[in-house]
Amino acid sequence: MKHSLRAAPSSGFHGAGCTLSAAVAATLANGLDVPEAVKEAQDYTWHALQQGFRPGMGQYLPDHLFWARDPDADGEADVQPTMLPAPNTH
Numbered sequence: 048m049k050h051s052l053r054a055a056p057s058s059g060f061h062g063a064g065c066t067l068s069a070a071v072a073a074t075l076a077n078g079l080d081v082p083e084a085v086k087e088a089q090d091y092t093w094h095a096l097q098q099g100f101r102p103g104m105g106q107y108l109p110d111h112l113f114w115a116r117d118p119d120a121d122g123e124a125d126v127q128p129t130m131l132p133a134p135n136t137h
Contacts, residue, residue: 060096061106067092
């Protein structure tokens, strides 16, 4: 089984590992096979980090509700707080 990982920041985030492990557990609980569950969890985590926010002067936090937000509603759709590369779509 081979998984390709997209680059994520090595520091500056709090909760990235917890987000990934919870997403793997949730996708497995929803009946996905392990390879697909891991792939979906990685994708979810990457997007949560990409849309992460910094509530103060500390670390960025993953935005666990990125999927529920309308990016045009707050006028900040073009703001990217992290420096992650675009998702690999293959």
